[in-house]
Amino acid sequence: MAARLLWSLAFVFAAVAPLFMSGYHLYQFAQVLIYAIALLGLNLLTGFNGQLSLGHGAFFALGGYGAAILIVKLGLPYWAAIPIAGAACFVAGFLFGFPALHFGGLYLALATFALAVATPQMLAYKRLDFLTGGSQGVQVPKPGPLFGLPMTVDQSVFWLCLAVAVVLFVIAGNLIRGRVGRAIVAIRDHPIAAESMGVDAALYKTVCFGISALYAGIAGGLDAVAVGFVSPESFGLALSLAFLVGIVIGGLASIPGVLFGAVFIEFVPNWADQLTVYFGENAKALPGAVYGLMMIAMMAVAPMGIAGLLRSLARARVFRKLERWSGARLLAAPPRLNED
């Protein structure tokens, strides 16, 4: 009950924020929402289903390029282009999920790593220049005001992202709480037991890959619209690894956690940029250093990320008192990470 109240409050706050915030800040928070959607997709796959992907930037890129091409070359409106691009990503993820079935943890990491490294080159492939614009990329027109109401471009981008994010979060939440969610978590924790209980592991794993790619693709499509262009360099290994950083910091197998992760990967590079004053050009190294240290530190002290820390806080005595006093459960029970 209390959790739902918190969520609603956060949503209302986010919904009215564009009325008070400056254009640039709005753009940054739209990016946070976009990253949150992509991280949610990755977390469904890696956190909940236990399939490690180091290459989700590729699906993000496919969604971005797909939406950009549909908008620019076919003249589709963005509200049609983004779902179509997302659907294409579902198919791509589903197909990639098939060979991935045979890979097992480490090999899947290798294959997706290869996918992430090869993506920028494939996007710049010369024979596809007429579609992708080669290394120049594609310019995407910014969306007009939603429903013809008076608003700035930044406001309409933000509200668009917020609306899509809310829908996708609700869907993911329902998916995880229901039968499907129990099945994919069971496959992560004990594949053999899950299969002997009648869970079709191959089907669930491939579909999970597809849904995960769908989320990443929709995020990519939103990103293309929000940024105003797509180009091969923005979809390299760095992006894929940033997604991994995001779910590790936010919390593996946590849905609200991805919001913390998204804030982290959006703002840490920004803050590092401001340190250029003290450290000169080489301050570019700082986000990487923070990412690396945080990843190792998180694995050592908080393998379930910020969401996990909050949950252990919930188990602290003060919090329990608060719960008893208010008569409400403030935070959900902790899920478990595969330990074998």
Added chain:
Amino acid sequence: MTELLHQLASGLALGGVYAITALALVMIFQATQLVNFAQGEMAMFSTYLAWAMLQNGWSYWTAFATAVVLSFVGGVAVERLVVRPFAHAPILASVIVFIGLSFIFNALAGFFFGYSVQSFDTPFDGRPWFGNKFMSAHESGSVLVSLIVLALVYLFFRFTPLGLAMRAAAQNPTSARLVGVRVGWMLALGWGLAAAIGAVAGMMAAPIVYLDPNMMGGILLYAFAGAVLGGIDNPWGAVVGGFTVGVAENLLGAYVVGEEVKLSVALVIIIGVLVAKPSGLFGRRIVARV
């Protein structure tokens, strides 16, 4: 024909680099069943150390040897301080730690040495060896160095008591411990050796691909492809795979897919091998007991 031989030769030169990088990966895999995703960035950092010494006017081979020794020490330290605490963690956690390590080495190199691309000296300059037309002096030297590294690794593991102890620790830690092998230290030594081999690979690659903090990304990917192709638990397979990938990448890049999408060759090799023959050409098939 000359052009083809030329492509073949430069494929062999980089293939040597892939082969020894793949060998370093396999060494760690055999002992821990894990692939070190930070191998490339560690090698890149070692290469920067050598570069800094060369900038200070050290002679090439002094800088080379010092960089290899420092990398060995660094590799041991990384194993003891960072990798050891996660020895019993799930695969996911280990991979995340390795990625974290690669972020850190990348950032260290960028912070101390900058992000601009540097040229890197080669000890093998001058005219091509034996007056051949296909291979530059550096390419020949690079193949030679790779072969020397392979021979040394082979001799070490085959003929020294320490090498035997390390193999024992990797194959059967429990029994090795019972006969008095200090398994933990053998692992740390393995990491040191892998880091030292990586340093050699980096220094041989840098004159070809130029030195910058992201130089090893592609090389590591080809080394992965080589290791997977040869069978990730087989050192000889990794070496054969590394050379094969080097040649295949160069020939396909020049004649089939085009230079600018060469990295996809590695992707196709990795996925193709994993689908068709997951144990690779020479690897052992793993049978899991249910």
